[in-house]
Amino acid sequence: MKNPELKKLNENRILAEDVFNGKEKYAEVSGWVHNSRELGKIRFIILRDFSGVIQITAVKGKVTEEIFDLMNKLTRESVVSVKGKVVDSKQAPGGKEIIPDEIIILNSAEDLPIDIPFDPSGETKTELPKRLDYRFLDFHRRKIQTIFKIQTTIATAFREFFQNKNYIEMQPPCIIGSASEGGTDLFEVKYFDKKAYLAQSPQLYKQMIACSMEKTFMITPVWRAEKHNTTRHINEIRQMDIEVAFAGQFEVMKELEEVVKFIAKNVIEKNKKELEMLGVKLKIPKAVYLSYEEAIKKVNGKPGEDFTPEQERKLCEKYEGDIVFVHSWPSSLKPFYIMPQNENKNSDFSEGFDALYGGMEISSGGQRIHLPELLIERIKSKKLNPKNFKDYIDSFRYGAPPHAGWSLGLERLTQVICSLNNIKEATMFPRDKDRLNP
Numbered sequence: 001m002k003n004p005e006l007k008k009l010n011e012n013r014i015l016a017e018d019v020f021n022g023k024e025k026y027a028e029v030s031g032w033v034h035n036s037r038e039l040g041k042i043r044f045i046i047l048r049d050f051s052g053v054i055q056i057t058a059v060k061g062k063v064t065e066e067i068f069d070l071m072n073k074l075t076r077e078s079v080v081s082v083k084g085k086v087v088d089s090k091q092a093p094g095g096k097e098i099i100p101d102e103i104i105i106l107n108s109a110e111d112l113p114i115d116i117p118f119d120p121s122g123e124t125k126t127e128l129p130k131r132l133d134y135r136f137l138d139f140h141r142r143k144i145q146t147i148f149k150i151q152t153t154i155a156t157a158f159r160e161f162f163q164n165k166n167y168i169e170m171q172p173p174c175i176i177g178s179a180s181e182g183g184t185d186l187f188e189v190k191y192f193d194k195k196a197y198l199a200q201s202p203q204l205y206k207q208m209i210a211c212s213m214e215k216t217f218m219i220t221p222v223w224r225a226e227k228h229n230t231t232r233h234i235n236e237i238r239q240m241d242i243e244v245a246f247a248g249q250f251e252v253m254k255e256l257e258e259v260v261k262f263i264a265k266n267v268i269e270k271n272k273k274e275l276e277m278l279g280v281k282l283k284i285p286k287a288v289y290l291s292y293e294e295a296i297k298k299v300n301g302k303p304g305e306d307f308t309p310e311q312e313r314k315l316c317e318k319y320e321g322d323i324v325f326v327h328s329w330p331s332s333l334k335p336f337y338i339m340p341q342n343e344n345k346n347s348d349f350s351e352g353f354d355a356l357y358g359g360m361e362i363s364s365g366g367q368r369i370h371l372p373e374l375l376i377e378r379i380k381s382k383k384l385n386p387k388n389f390k391d392y393i394d395s396f397r398y399g400a401p402p403h404a405g406w407s408l409g410l411e412r413l414t415q416v417i418c419s420l421n422n423i424k425e426a427t428m429f430p431r432d433k434d435r436l437n438p
Contacts, residue, residue, distance in 0.1 A: 358416030365406025
């Protein structure tokens with residue numbers, strides 16, 4: 001299609017939902033052939049765009065032979081533009097249909113390599129790995145589009161919440177010179193003549209911002225080179241983070257509670273149709289606060305050990321639909337930068353927490369160590385070398401206030417809100433230990 005024709009199509013085109021909501025008697029719609037069928041001398045096309053579907057109906061003798069023949073040749077997922085008369089129809093989806101007087105094929109689709117159900121909320125026969133191989137085609141499914149409409153609401157609501165509270169949005173570096181949190185789960189990259197890594201966390205950088213500009217938030221990618229293969233882990237993640245000066249674990253837990261409530265409220269208000277398509281009954285959660293010692297007893301766990309996935313589910317089931325904050329964790333289970341309880345280096349407990357929602361951990365955080373000498377001791381206690389963290393440690397030598405923060409996984413929160421079985425469903429182009437394409 002030539003540029004002038006494309007420009008005209010763009011100017012004249014209306015969406016399927018606008019046909020139903022408007023009073024137009026004549027319309028031009030463009031989209032994908034979702035389905036087609038024939039009933040005697042009548043041929044139907046269900047045309048799909050991002051807003052919904054509309055029926056195109058041609059009766060032999062009442063449309064041109066060219067259009068009637070063309071409608072029999074259109075393959076599923078071909079892209080077409082249709083002009084025609086809008087009429088009321090009790091049998092058509094939405095109560096209206098278009099009688100075509102022009103159909104232009106913009107791109108004809110070949111045989112589909114994966115199953116795209118006719119029912120928008122229906123389950124595909126194609127297994128997830130193959131669907132991910134053809135992810136660009138999997139996005140044609142309205143159910144998949146629904147997930148990312150909701151994810152867009154989640155990210156937008158997160159940003160709006162903290163902008164309204166005068167937080168500074170930051171963009172941390174994604175290439176770093178040493179481990180952010182210690183450990184070896186890093187992707188190494190060549191950076192000119194130096195060795196570098198993909199950032200496993202914006203942790204150290206957001207602390208630097210909070211110690212100068214007090215309140216910061218971000219949505220940023222991070223990478224974890226862990227060779228797991230679970231339904232809740234991927235190796236490239238979008239994190240929604242905050243860091244706040246003059247705050248401890250309870251102050252930032254409250255921020256997390258309020259932003260998740262705000263996100264849920266926005267999804268309920270803005271994505272009613274999408275929630276219905278997914279069969280999800282979302283409610284605005286309440287918050288439950290438990291110490292680690294209280295929580296581990298409730299699930300018959302072993303003190304001093306992390307929760308298993310089953311124990312996380314069990315704890316969430318006790319407070320169905322709510323966020324469970326487990327605070328004051330053992331220092332041995334938290335990163336080196338989490339403050340020991342009451343700034344006591346000999347304390348067995350920390351100012352760190354986890355948040356559980358929908359049967360899994362969605363966030364972890366806490367108060368950070370802002371005292372250089374205490375930080376050095378904690379780094380050594382984790383069998384790490386303080387020299388590798390010199391810039392980080394030095395950033396607290398020139399007037400760093402107490403501060404705290406957390407990280408919230410965008411994909412995992414989407415998985416919980418949409419009640420998805422696998423986090424890869426909530427990731428546009430997932431990366432795991434076996435997948436680098438598409």
